[in-house]
Amino acid sequence: MQGINITITVLIASIVCGYLTAFIAGFCRLSNNIILRKLTGLYVEVFRGTSLIVQLFWLYYALPILFGFDLGSDFWAGVLAISLNYGAYMSEIVRGSILSVAKGQTEAATALNMSSFQRMRLVIFPQAVRMMLPEFGNYLIQMLKATSLVSLIGMTDILYYGDILRSSNLSQAPTVYLLVLIFYFILALPLIFLTRKMEGISKKGVASG
Amino acid sequence: MGEPIVRYENVHKSFGAVEVLKGINLDLKQAEKVAVIGPSGSGKTTIIRMLMTLEEPTSGEIIVDGKNLWHMEKNGQLVPANEKHLRQVRGDIGMVFQHFNLFPHMTILENCMTAPIHVQKEDKKSAKERSIEMLEKVGLGDKLGNYPSQLSGGQKQRVAMARALVMRPKIMLFDEVTSALDPELVEEVLEVIRDIAHEGRMAMVLVTHEMEFARDIADRVLFLDGGVIAEQGSPEEVFGNSENKRLESFLRRFRR
Ligand SMILES: Nc1ncnc2c1ncn2[C@@H]1O[C@H](COP(=O)(O)OP(=O)(O)OP(=O)(O)O)[C@@H](O)[C@H]1O
Ligand SMILES: [Mg+2]
Numbered sequence: 103m104q105g106i107n108i109t110i111t112v113l114i115a116s117i118v119c120g121y122l123t124a125f126i127a128g129f130c131r132l133s134n135n136i137i138l139r140k141l142t143g144l145y146v147e148v149f150r151g152t153s154l155i156v157q158l159f160w161l162y163y164a165l166p167i168l169f170g171f172d173l174g175s176d177f178w179a180g181v182l183a184i185s186l187n188y189g190a191y192m193s194e195i196v197r198g199s200i201l202s203v204a205k206g207q208t209e210a211a212t213a214l215n216m217s218s219f220q221r222m223r224l225v226i227f228p229q230a231v232r233m234m235l236p237e238f239g240n241y242l243i244q245m246l247k248a249t250s251l252v253s254l255i256g257m258t259d260i261l262y263y264g265d266i267l268r269s270s271n272l273s274q275a276p277t278v279y280l281l282v283l284i285f286y287f288i289l290a291l292p293l294i295f296l297t298r299k300m301e302g303i304s305k306k307g308v309a310s311g
Numbered sequence: 312m313g314e315p316i317v318r319y320e321n322v323h324k325s326f327g328a329v330e331v332l333k334g335i336n337l338d339l340k341q342a343e344k345v346a347v348i349g350p351s352g353s354g355k356t357t358i359i360r361m362l363m364t365l366e367e368p369t370s371g372e373i374i375v376d377g378k379n380l381w382h383m384e385k386n387g388q389l390v391p392a393n394e395k396h397l398r399q400v401r402g403d404i405g406m407v408f409q410h411f412n413l414f415p416h417m418t419i420l421e422n423c424m425t426a427p428i429h430v431q432k433e434d435k436k437s438a439k440e441r442s443i444e445m446l447e448k449v450g451l452g453d454k455l456g457n458y459p460s461q462l463s464g465g466q467k468q469r470v471a472m473a474r475a476l477v478m479r480p481k482i483m484l485f486d487e488v489t490s491a492l493d494p495e496l497v498e499e500v501l502e503v504i505r506d507i508a509h510e511g512r513m514a515m516v517l518v519t520h521e522m523e524f525a526r527d528i529a530d531r532v533l534f535l536d537g538g539v540i541a542e543q544g545s546p547e548e549v550f551g552n553s554e555n556k557r558l559e560s561f562l563r564r565f566r567r
Contacts, residue, residue, distance in 0.1 A: 209365050210412035210471075214426035214478060215402050218394060224425060228416050 105263040106285065112177065112249045112259065113289075116184040120245060121238070123189025128196025142193070149190035155251055158183040162255045180252035188245055195237045199230040232304040239297025243290055250286075260285050314377065316341050316482060316514050317362065322371035324357055331357055333538035335371070339482070344508055344515045346525035346546075349535035350561060355518040358535070359484040362516075363406045364397050375400050376481070405480035409487045411467040413459040413474070419446060420455040423474045431478065438477070445473040449503050465496030469503055476507070483507070485517040497521075504528070522565045526550050534558045 130142040149157065162179040203226045211221040253262035264282040268275045315338035324332040331354045339345060347355045360366040362373060364380065373380040382389045383396040392400075414422050423442035427433040433441075446452055449469040459467055468488055475483060485504065489497045501524050508515060508528045519525050525532055525546065532549040534542040542555045553559060 204412075206408060206410055206412035207414065209363075210408065210414070212365060213363050213404075213406040213408075213475070215398055215430050216426065217398060220429055224429060225414055229414075232416065 105258055105260040106289075108252075108257055108259040108262075109249050109289065112180055112184070112252055112257070113246055115177075115181040116188070116245050116249065117242065119181060119185035120188040120192065120241075123185050124192030124196050127189060127193035128200070131193065131197045132200060146190045146193055149187050150194075154183060154187045154248060155254065157187055158251055158255060176252070176255050176257050179255060180249075180257055184245060184248050184251075188241055188248070192234075192238065192241055195234050196230070199233040200226060202233065203229045235300035235304040236297070239293075239300045242293045242297060246286065246290055246293060313341075315339055315374075316376055318372075318374040319358075320372045320374065322361065322373060323369045324354070324361065324366065325369045330369075331538060332368075335540060337533070337540065339514050339516065341481075342511055342514055344528055344530045345517070346529035346532045347516060347518045347535060348520070348522070348525060348532060348549075348561070349541075353535045354538060355535055356486050359406070359486060359516055359518060362482075363404060363484055364401050376403060403481040404484065405475035405478055405482070406484040407468070407471050407475055407486070407488045409491050411459070411464075411471045411491075413467055413470055415459050418456050418458055419451060419462070419470050422459070422470055423477050426474070427477055442473070442477050445477050446470070448506075449473045450499070463496060464492045465499045468492065468500045472500075472503055472507075480513060482514045482516070485515065485519070487518050487520060490520060520565075522550065522562070534561070536561070 127142050127146060130138050131146070133139055158180065161183050162176060207225050207229065208221055211225045216224065249259060250261040253259050253265065256262075260282055264278050267278045317337075317339040319335045319337040322332060322335040323330065335358060347358065349355050357366060361368050362375070362380070368381060372382065378400045379389070379392075380397070380400050381392050383392045384390075414425070417425065420439070420442055423446060424435075424438045427438040427441065428435055443452065443455060446455060449472055451466060451469055451473070454462065454466065454470075459470065462470065471488075488504070489500050492500065501521065504515075504517070504524075505528060507513065517525065517529070527546075529546055531543060532546050533540050534549060534555070536542075536557050542549060542553060542558050549558070550562065
């Protein structure tokens with residue numbers, strides 16, 4: 103079936119950009135700079151408080167009209183919407199994980215005369231990442247599901263072709279959608295496997311006290 | 312011995328509206344071993360945390376090796392220290408915590424060699440060699456590749472000591488390092504501290520409830536009470552016949 107490669111490229115680009123956004127926004131929310139902190143806070147609330155479909159339509163339809171600002175392609179509009187949306191959710195995981203590393207860890211690192219950057223890089227961040235992994239894994243699968251929305255802005259992904267097939271032959275609708283379902287599940291399998299693996303890694307080596 | 316290696320000058324510390332330390336004056340001589348005793352909540356931990364830069368004094372000065380710890384000079388004026396200044400001054404200080412605070416994502420060996428490599432810029436090979444040597448010295452030469460979660464409390468605390476010692480501090484701070492341990496594990500940790508103390512090079516401040524141990528290794532004992540050093544002297548003086556009533560009643564609890 104066609105459309106798989108679209109779904110996969112949108113997914114991979116969204117994962118990369120989404121994680122990137124999550125880390126950048128997560129760190130900004132922990133920054134000492136009040137303006138940076140508030141601005142990222144606003145971004146997170148706006149993107150968590152509104153629906154992904156609306157954000158997608160905004161980026162694809164409204165932005166070019168209102169500001170004459172065109173993202174250039176439906177591909178980037180889709181990827182940007184998904185990564186900004188999930189980046190907002192995941193930035194909270196980044197922030198929460200970093201904050202939940204025990205205070206004694208920072209103190210021990212200080213007692214070894216590490217700089218604040220070294221404390222983050224060598225002690226806090228490696229432990230925080232282990233805590234993020236299971237949740238990040240769950241969001242991988244959610245992002246895969248979210249990619250189906252790009253068919254709404256005319257991208258020719260799996261769901262789009264499913265729709266086309268169905269409209270050409272209505273009686274086949276159940277079979278077609280069953281196929282679509284199976285495709286998504288097959289795509290999700292490696293992600294589920296990865297999530298398990300991430301959970302396994304995260305069980306080792308996190309400060310509990 | 313000349314200049315003290317650490318000097319507290321009228322140091323006060325408040326948490327919110329509560330003044331915990333009400334003017335601490337203290338000279339720590341090179342290589343001197345000082346035990347700090349006192350009732351719970353009297354501020355023993357706070358005193359050494361301020362020296363480790365984990366807590367900032369509300370007022371007063373702490374001088375380390377002739378350098379002001381919490382203030383630096385800028386255009387001829389004293390201003391609050393920045394991180395760079397703190398790092399310059401606290402480099403000779405090491406600390407061991409009540410709850411170990413080992414890095415759980417690193418092996419025992421990595422726990423020890425990370426700071427020498429990244430903080431002191433020592434080359435990897437020699438940092439590793441020295442770390443192994445130090446871990447052997449505290450009796451953990453066979454656990455190098457283990458993670459902290461695989462060790463007993465006593466073993467963890469010995470790793471924490473090795474980790475501090477490879478940094479070659481001139482001053483070592485111990486905050487009730489045995490009070491989180493099962494009773495049968497206390498002695499192995501005290502043994503290591505005794506060994507370091509007898510080598511004699513470092514100044515040591517030990518906050519402790521182990522009175523026997525304090526009497527054993529301390530050159531001087533401080534009794535902290537009511538936010539000040541209420542009594543101090545040699546172990547004989549403090550544990551002998553002190554006239555201080557509160558010290559007497561504090562010590563009586565340990566005699567039973
Ligand atoms: N970060 C903090 N915020 C508020 N109050 C604090 C803080 N740290 C310590 N205190 C208070 O300061 C007082 C002195 O604390 P400190 O831990 O120095 O006492 P301590 O002598 O070490 O007691 P213990 O023997 O129980 O360890 C206590 O009343 C404590 O509640
Ligand atoms: Mg204490």
